[in-house]
Amino acid sequence: MTHRPEQPYEIISDIGVEKGAEKLTPERIREVIRRYLEEEGGARLRVYADTCVHCGLCSDACHFFLSNDREPRFSPAGKVKQALLPILRKKGDVSADFIKRATEIAFTECNLCRRCVMYCPFGIDVAYLMLFVRRLSHKLGVVPQYIQDTAHSHAATMNQMWVREDEWIDTLHWQEEEAREEIPNLRIPLEKEGAEIFYSVIGPEPKFRAQLIYQAAVIMNVAGQDWTMPATPGWDNSDMCMYTGDEEMVARLKKKHFETAMRLKTKRIVMGECGHAFRSVHDVGNRFLGWKMAPVPVTHAIEFYSELFQSRKLRVKRKYDIPVTLHDPCNVVRGGGLHELARYVIHETCSRFVEMHPNREHNYCCGAGGGVINCGPPYTHKRVVGSRVKAEQLAEAAAKGARVVIAPCHNCHGGLEDIIKHYGLDLEVKFLGDIVYASIDKEG
Amino acid sequence: MATSGDMSHWDWNIGKKVIADLHQWRKSFEWLEEPYVSPDGETIAAVVRTKDGMFSVCVNGDLWETRSDKIWSLRFSPDNRPAAFVSNQGLWTIAVGGRPWLNTYEFVWDLHFGEGGGPVIVAAVNKGRYVAVSDGVPWSQGYSFMTGLVVSDDGGHSAAVVQSAAFNPGDIFAFQKGCYTVAVDGRPWDRSFVNVWEMSFNPDGTRLAAEVRTTLYDYTIAVDGRPWDRSFSSVWQPKFNPADGSVTAPVKVKGGWTLARDGEVFWDQRFCQLLHHYHSPDGSAVAAIVAPEFARWSVAVNGLLWPKTFNHLITDLTFSPDGKHVACAARKDGRWTIAVDGLCWDLAFDMAWTPVFSPDSCHVAAKVEKAGRFFILVDGRPLKLEFAGAWNPVFSPDGCKLMIRGIGGSEKELSYCRYVFDMSGLPV
Numbered sequence: 053m054t055h056r057p058e059q060p061y062e063i064i065s066d067i068g069v070e071k072g073a074e075k076l077t078p079e080r081i082r083e084v085i086r087r088y089l090e091e092e093g094g095a096r097l098r099v100y101a102d103t104c105v106h107c108g109l110c111s112d113a114c115h116f117f118l119s120n121d122r123e124p125r126f127s128p129a130g131k132v133k134q135a136l137l138p139i140l141r142k143k144g145d146v147s148a149d150f151i152k153r154a155t156e157i158a159f160t161e162c163n164l165c166r167r168c169v170m171y172c173p174f175g176i177d178v179a180y181l182m183l184f185v186r187r188l189s190h191k192l193g194v195v196p197q198y199i200q201d202t203a204h205s206h207a208a209t210m211n212q213m214w215v216r217e218d219e220w221i222d223t224l225h226w227q228e229e230e231a232r233e234e235i236p237n238l239r240i241p242l243e244k245e246g247a248e249i250f251y252s253v254i255g256p257e258p259k260f261r262a263q264l265i266y267q268a269a270v271i272m273n274v275a276g277q278d279w280t281m282p283a284t285p286g287w288d289n290s291d292m293c294m295y296t297g298d299e300e301m302v303a304r305l306k307k308k309h310f311e312t313a314m315r316l317k318t319k320r321i322v323m324g325e326c327g328h329a330f331r332s333v334h335d336v337g338n339r340f341l342g343w344k345m346a347p348v349p350v351t352h353a354i355e356f357y358s359e360l361f362q363s364r365k366l367r368v369k370r371k372y373d374i375p376v377t378l379h380d381p382c383n384v385v386r387g388g389g390l391h392e393l394a395r396y397v398i399h400e401t402c403s404r405f406v407e408m409h410p411n412r413e414h415n416y417c418c419g420a421g422g423g424v425i426n427c428g429p430p431y432t433h434k435r436v437v438g439s440r441v442k443a444e445q446l447a448e449a450a451a452k453g454a455r456v457v458i459a460p461c462h463n464c465h466g467g468l469e470d471i472i473k474h475y476g477l478d479l480e481v482k483f484l485g486d487i488v489y490a491s492i493d494k495e496g
Numbered sequence: 497m498a499t500s501g502d503m504s505h506w507d508w509n510i511g512k513k514v515i516a517d518l519h520q521w522r523k524s525f526e527w528l529e530e531p532y533v534s535p536d537g538e539t540i541a542a543v544v545r546t547k548d549g550m551f552s553v554c555v556n557g558d559l560w561e562t563r564s565d566k567i568w569s570l571r572f573s574p575d576n577r578p579a580a581f582v583s584n585q586g587l588w589t590i591a592v593g594g595r596p597w598l599n600t601y602e603f604v605w606d607l608h609f610g611e612g613g614g615p616v617i618v619a620a621v622n623k624g625r626y627v628a629v630s631d632g633v634p635w636s637q638g639y640s641f642m643t644g645l646v647v648s649d650d651g652g653h654s655a656a657v658v659q660s661a662a663f664n665p666g667d668i669f670a671f672q673k674g675c676y677t678v679a680v681d682g683r684p685w686d687r688s689f690v691n692v693w694e695m696s697f698n699p700d701g702t703r704l705a706a707e708v709r710t711t712l713y714d715y716t717i718a719v720d721g722r723p724w725d726r727s728f729s730s731v732w733q734p735k736f737n738p739a740d741g742s743v744t745a746p747v748k749v750k751g752g753w754t755l756a757r758d759g760e761v762f763w764d765q766r767f768c769q770l771l772h773h774y775h776s777p778d779g780s781a782v783a784a785i786v787a788p789e790f791a792r793w794s795v796a797v798n799g800l801l802w803p804k805t806f807n808h809l810i811t812d813l814t815f816s817p818d819g820k821h822v823a824c825a826a827r828k829d830g831r832w833t834i835a836v837d838g839l840c841w842d843l844a845f846d847m848a849w850t851p852v853f854s855p856d857s858c859h860v861a862a863k864v865e866k867a868g869r870f871f872i873l874v875d876g877r878p879l880k881l882e883f884a885g886a887w888n889p890v891f892s893p894d895g896c897k898l899m900i901r902g903i904g905g906s907e908k909e910l911s912y913c914r915y916v917f918d919m920s921g922l923p924v
Contacts, residue, residue, distance in 0.1 A: 068668055091750070191713065200668045207691045207709070208676065217643055218603040218621050223568065237527065242568055244530055246847070246865070283605060285643065300715070300730045300748075304693070306743065307732075307771070314811050317847055342769035344791035347809045359758065 056104050064160075064430050069152050076148040076192060084191050085144030095426040097184055100176045101140055103130055110168035110178065115416045116161055119440035122167075126438070128168040128178040131153035131157050135185045155194050160431045161438070164295070164422030165363070165382040170413065179422070183297065191298030198428025202292040205255070207301055210308050211288035213255035220255035221283050223258040227266045235393050236460030238273045240265075244280035246261060250318040250348075251279050252309065254290035254326045254462055261462075264324060271357075274494050275365040286312030289323050291332035295423025299340055306337030313348040320349040322356045324374065325483050326423065327383035327461035335387060352384055354460050358393040361400045368401055369493035375404040376487070377446075379468060380415035381461035389413075394460060397484055401491040406454040407444055416442045418459065420467025436474040439467065443475040460484040502612065506536045508892045508899075510916050516540045516556055518910040525554070533887045534576040537901040537914035541578045541746040543567045553580055553594065560594035567591075569605070575613040581605065590618055597632040600856045604629070610651015617654050619645045625684065626808025633683025642679075644693070655680040655695055660688040663706060678706055678721070685721030692718070694733035698741060705734035705743045709898045717745045717759070724759030731756075732771060739779025746770040746784065755784065755799070763799040768795075776819030777841040785810045795838070797822055802838030810835075812850035816857035816858050823851035823860050834873065841876040852888055854895040860920065861898060872900055880923040884910060898922065 089097075096106030111117045111127035120126045125134060135154035138146055147152075166181035172178075189195055195203075205214045215223075221242065228240040241247065245356040251272065257264050272279050281287060286308040293301035310333075313321050323329060330352050338346045351359070377393060385391045391412040398405050408415065424431065436443075446457060446468070457472075457479050459465050468481045507513075513641050515538065521528055527545030534540075550563035553570060564582040572578055579592040587600035590607070606619040615631040625638030628645055643661035648654075660677040663670035666766065674688040694714055695706040708879045714727035717734045727774040734745035737757075747756040752766035755773060773784035783797045792805040795813065808827040815822055823836040831844035834851050845864040852861045861874045870886035872879045883902035890899040902917040917923065 071669060193712070197666060197668055201671075204668060204671045208641075208671075214643065217619065218605055221605055222603060225568075239527075239529075298712070300713075303730065314809075317849065319846065339790075341771075342787035342790055342793075343809075344807075426788050 056063075060361040062434070063153075063432065064156065066156075066196045066427075066430050068139070068195050068200050069155055071150040072194035073152045074191070076151060076194070078145070078147070080145040081146060081148065081151060081192065085139055085146075085188055085189045088188060088191055089140070089144065092187065093184070094182065100181055101132075101137065103174050104132065104176055106133070107173065107266060109268055110172050110176075113168040115163075115165075115167075115419065115441045116438040119438045119442075126161060128162070128172075131162055132178060132181050136181050139185075139188070151189065151192055151194050154185055155189040155196070158182045158189065159196050159199070159295075160424055160427050160434060162422060163419060163424050165417035166386050167414070167417065168383070170386075180309070182422075186295065187297035187299065195296050196427040196431070198430075199292055199296055199423050199426040202426055203296045203301065206288075206291070206293050206305055210285035210305065211255040212290045212292050213259040215255055215258050215288075217283075217285065220258055220287060223262055224265065224283075227262055227269060230454050231269050235270060235273055238269055240269050241280045242283045246317045247278050247280035248319050249277055249279040249322045250313045250316055250320070251281050251322050251324075252287060252289040252313075253324040254329050255288050256290075256462055259323060264483065264485060267485050268324060270489060271360070271366070271485070271492070272493065274492060275360045277365075280316060280318065282312045282316060284312060289321070289329040289333055290326060291329060291337060292423055292426055294328065294332050294336050295426065295474045302332065302337050303340040306333060307341055309333065310338070310341075310347050318348065320351055321346070322351045323353060325353045325460040325462065325485060327381040327387075328423070328463060331383040331387050352388065352390060353485060354384060354390045354394045354397065357397045357484060361397060366495045367489070368491050370491060371403040372401055372487050372491050373403045374455050375453045375455045376402050376408055376458050376482075377406045377408045377449040378411070379408065379418060379457055379459040379464055381459065381464045382415075382421055384461065385415065386413045394458075394484065397488065398458065401487050406449050406452045408449045408454075408457075410445070416445055418442060418461075418464040418467030419471065420463040421461075425463055425466050425470075432470060435467070436470050439471050440475075443467075443471050443477065446471065446477055446479060447475070450477055454479065455472055456480050456482050458482055458484055458487060500550055503536070503890070504893050506892075506899075507538070508897050508916055510897065510918055510921075513538075513914045514911050515914055516912045519631050519908055521554060521557070522910070527551075528554075529570075531885070531903075531912065532570050532572055532578070533912070534572045534575055534578070535890070536576050537887075537890070537899055539572070539576060539578065540912045541570060541572070543570050543580065551582075553578060553591075555594070560591065561759075562591065562596060564591075564819060569607050571607055571609075573609045573613075573616060574611050579607065579609075579616055580606070581618075589614065597629075599629070599632055599634070601629075606645045608645065608647040608651065608654070610647065611649050613653030617647045617651055626656075626658070628656060630654060635679070637679070637682045637684075639679060640890070644695065646697065649699060650701060651679055653697060653701035655697070657692045657695075657706075658684060660684055672712060674710070678704065678718075680704055685718075687718075687721050687723075689718065689723075696733060696735050698736035699738050703736065703741070705736065705745075707731050707733060707745070709897060715748075717743060718899070719743050723831075724756075726756075726759050728756070735773060737775050737779045737782075738777065739775075744773060744775070744782065746773060746888075747864055753786070755782065763796075765796065765799045765801075767796070768792075772813065774813055774815055776815045777817055778819045778898050781815070781819050783813060783815065785813055785824070793826075795822060795824060795835075802835075803836045804835065806835075812848075814835040814851055814853065816853040817855055818857040821853065821857055821860075823853065823862075825849065825851065826860070832864065834860070834876070836860055836866075841873065843873065843876070843878065845871075849888055851889065854891040854919075855893060856895040858895065859891070860893070863888050870902065871901075874898065874922055874924070877924045881915070892916075895919070899914055 626642035639658035
């Protein structure tokens with residue numbers, strides 16, 4: 053994968069896009085686009101596309117636009133104008149080169165963070181429009197390689213990291229054994245039918261961040277929770293198919309996840325610190341399946357920690373005394389309203405908190421969300437350059453004394469770590485669970 | 497799910513048996529996991545840690561002779577044998593009735609039973625090769641990847657999704673050519689697919705149907721390796737009609753979800769969703785969990801909707817033995833109840849389990865839970881019994897008696913008891 057500088061924009065070579073586009077013909081492009089415009093391009097698409105007056109108020113909401121020296125093509129309306137409007141205007145009579153460029157815009161120049169929605173006078177959801185372009189890209193077989201590979205993992209294993217059935221269970225056993233060194237009677241109960249809580253995580257936890265399962269097990273045991281984890285596929289709440297436009301797979305993944313909770317007869321799903329997975333179970337996948345809300349109530353880790361502190365099931369032994377700041381993840385804050393609960397948990401567990409600005413629902417995206425980081429190394433440079441404004445925001449928090457940035461979301465971790473490295477910031481990224489685990493009284 | 501087979505020799509004498517004093521178990525073991533009860537109700541077992549720091553299984557107060565470094569997935573077979581995965585020195589096998597299989601594996605999981613006294617089947621891996629193992633006998637052929645193990649009703653056949661062609665990490669185009677198939681009793685189908693998901697055996701285990709994806713966009717059902725001629729934008733799990741052997745599956749077509757049979761659309765109705773369908777035992781009727789409109793859930797029997805809808809969820813759909821009645825667990829406004837033939841029982845709970853029909857199809861019983869206490873309902877009325885833990889009620893083969901299995905008493909006197917009631921003398 054090589055970078056070829058070219059005006060007016062840099063074209064990034066990606067085999068998933070290049071080889072996919074090679075198979076396209078004008079007839080196939082037209083046929084696929086017209087079919088999906090007819091079947092799925094309903095009132096919402098038309099209203100958004102027709103209503104936009106190109107006022108540009110969305111521009112200042114977009115970190116890509118701000119970070120790229122206010123380059124108009126990075127504005128939300130500009131991205132819609134480049135990637136979607138020609139499709140609508142020409143009724144699908146667009147070239148393979150156009151599809152390649154539209155794919156790159158929709159997949160790698162928009163984090164679907166929905167910050168611009170708040171600044172649009174009409175409330176146009178540009179993320180929805182970019183997802184529609186991604187849906188067309190998927191149907192045309194033109195999707196960046198890395199995220200498509202992740203979608204394949206979901207399809208083959210029902211998790212995003214190619215984790216096999218035995219590897220998953222073995223990892224839980226391993227973390228249980230490790231945690232027993234600290235809490236001798238700790239248990240990670242597998243397949244316990246009728247437990248109150250099904251604790252679900254995303255694929256990277258057993259693959260790369262198994263200590264998060266350890267920490268969650270400690271928190272569950274210390275708080276005396278009646279919980280379980282499944283020993284079957286369906287344990288992963290994540291969903292990169294939501295970002296590749298493969299809606300049929302989204303429904304399949306969420307069905308498996310929810311039906312695992314139903315099979316275990318758990319009262320609710322408590323999920324680890326993931327943003328996009330929250331969007332998938334709380335907003336998208338459930339609705340693809342016909343449920344208005346999640347069929348089994350879902351509690352995000354932020355809410356769960358908050359609940360445990362409020363009910364005094366967790367008590368702080370020693371507050372975390374390194375100054376922290378908080379990155380509000382888009383999907384759980386703009387999409388879920390959990391920002392004050394996150395601050396409550398921080399105030400319970402930390403002695404020094406530095407507020408980041410802007411914050412709460414106005415916070416800037418980490419640059420990784422919306423599957424952008426999952427498009428892989430070919431786009432890393434563009435992603436971190438497009439996150440300059442985020443780096444400035446972090447640097448300001450660091451200048452006020454923050455040394456740790458708490459990010460209760462996996463993709464935010466990846467995005468923030470890349471930004472911190474690229475811009476040379478003196479910050480360490482942690483999950484809220486890291487802080488909770490470090491501060492609670494484990495003998496309580 | 498395997499059934500219990502011949503229940504006529506079980507003790508159906510009316511009365512209460514105290515099987516085990518679990519309070520005593522708690523005092524005896526510092527580590528006591530949640531208990532499991534045999535189908536006939538005569539045995540209760542739990543994983544325990546003994547004083548030497550090893551694990552064992554306590555069965556009606558007696559420990560298995562063998563000790564293990566780790567034990568998990570304790571379950572009872574339909575013929576009342578306790579079985580669990582056990583590990584010593586990093587090697588795994590399964591112990592049935594306390595006796596471990598001779599073969600050991602790097603890992604074993606996914607425990608299945610054949611009905612009656614049928615075999616015990618597990619998934620296993622050794623040196624990167626995945627197999628199913630039935631009563632200690634592994635498939636003759638192993639695979640580099642295996643998932644979704646299923647077994648026939650009698651346990652005589654097993655099948656799983658396996659990888660049929662290798663592809664390098666990140667080779668999305670090789671993946672899309674189709675690298676997965678189904679292995680039945682270890683032998684792969686001769687055709688591969690992009691993906692294979694949920695599968696079903698026919699009643700005698702001689703045929704298998706599976707959800708498949710032939711491209712990233714074309715979903716259909718494959719029966720014994722041969723896909724239907726028609727593809728759909730999505731499908732869910734296929735089932736065999738027990739009477740005529742036809743294969744049915746929910747499919748998504750223009751206008752919504754419906755039921756297809758042998759590749760052709762079978763129902764005229766279209767739904768916002770059609771999640772699961774079930775054939776009556778005689779194959780004359782088919783019922784499905786459907787959403788007639790967004791966020792409304794109901795049951796369709798032969799395509800006809802119950803008038804009642806629920807705003808949250810329907811699960812655990814089950815036919816009566818005569819195929820004339822359908823019952824399910826349903827959640828509305830956050831509370832669970834039981835619905836039979838479209839009528840809800842006027843009671844609300846925190847959770848409800850699969851309703852159980854009597855053999856003559858005249859009665860329905862169900863286990864429910866409210867505020868951590870378990871109750872048994874019969875025909876919409878709660879029995880005057882309350883438990884700290886309970887298992888599904890079981891009707892006698894003649895339908896005249898009902899067995900209740902529950903843990904009762906106070907925290908200091910927790911006892912597991914087995915009750916048999918005459919249906920005319922239920923404690924209501």
